[in-house]
Amino acid sequence: xxxxxxxxxxxxxxxxxxxxxxxxxxxxxxxxxxxxxxxxxxxxxxxxxxxxxxxxxxxxxxxxxxxxxxxxxxxxxxxxxxxxxxxxxxxxxxxxxxxxxxxxxxxxxxxxxxxxxxxxxxxxxxxxxxxxxxxxxxxxxxxxxxxxxxxxxxxxxxxxxxxxxxxxxxxxxxxxxxxxxxxxxxxxxxxxxxxxxxxxxxxxxxxxxxx
Numbered sequence: 001x002x003x004x005x006x007x008x009x010x011x012x013x014x015x016x017x018x019x020x021x022x023x024x025x026x027x028x029x030x031x032x033x034x035x036x037x038x039x040x041x042x043x044x045x046x047x048x049x050x051x052x053x054x055x056x057x058x059x060x061x062x063x064x065x066x067x068x069x070x071x072x073x074x075x076x077x078x079x080x081x082x083x084x085x086x087x088x089x090x091x092x093x094x095x096x097x098x099x100x101x102x103x104x105x106x107x108x109x110x111x112x113x114x115x116x117x118x119x120x121x122x123x124x125x126x127x128x129x130x131x132x133x134x135x136x137x138x139x140x141x142x143x144x145x146x147x148x149x150x151x152x153x154x155x156x157x158x159x160x161x162x163x164x165x166x167x168x169x170x171x172x173x174x175x176x177x178x179x180x181x182x183x184x185x186x187x188x189x190x191x192x193x194x195x196x197x198x199x200x201x202x203x204x205x206x207x208x209x210x211x
Contacts (some may be wrong), residue, residue: 050089051177054080062104062123065193071112071206072119072147077104077194079184080151091180100183103132103154104194109146116141118199121149123184125191132184137199152176 059078066074080102087093087100104123110116117139124131134154141147155176176182186192195208 048175050086051175054082054086054177057081059105060101060189063193065195065208067209070196070208071110071114071200072108072116072141072196072198073111074194074196075107075109075146077106079104081189082183087183090178091183093180095185097185097187099189101186101189101192102177102183103134103151103181104149105151106149106194107146108148108196110141110143112200113143114204115143115201116147116198117201119147119149120197121194122197123192123194125186125188126193127191128187130186151182155179155181 057080060081062077062079064074064077082090082100082102084095084098084100087095104121106121108119118135118137119139119141120133120135122131122133132154134149136149136153139147184192197205197207199205
C-alpha cells in the first residue's frame, strides 16, 4: 500500500485532486469565518425618507432674547418646520396645530472669564404662558469656547426607550424625530423666543433678565 501511495503521490492526477480538495476546504473555512464576522458587525438602519426629507429642509431662526452682559451668547437657534400630517406619521400622535416646529439647534459661545459648568435653554411663548426647557449639567465650557446643543439633546434617553415588565429595555427608538419631545406644541411660532441661564464652576449663576 505504501508503494501505491508513493507512486500515486508523484502522479499529476493525484496532485491535482489533492489541490482541489485543499482549495475546497479553504473555501469552506473562509465562508464560515465571513459569516461569523458578518454577524458581529453592527447593522446601521438607514433613515427613512421622511426623516431625510426633514433634515434637508430649510432651517428657520428663532428670536434670541438675551441681555448685553450675557456670559453665554447665543449665536443662532435654528428649527425645522413640518406639516401636521408629517408630525402624525412620525410620532403617531394627534395635534391641533397645522404646522409643527422642532426644538432648536443652538450654537453659543462663552464670552465670560469663567468656566461654565451648567447651561439652561428656555424656549417660550410668554403671551401664551407656555415654554419648554433643557438643563445640561456637568459641562466644562472654558472662556472663549463655543458650545452646541443638538435637537436630539432635548429628548432624554428614557424618552426613546421602551422598558418591559421585567425592567429590561425591550426596544430603542434611535430616531428622536419620532418622539413628541422633539417637537414644540406652540400655537404661534412667531412669538417664540430662546434664552439661556448658566452656572459657573465657582457655584455662581447668571439669569437672563425678564423683558
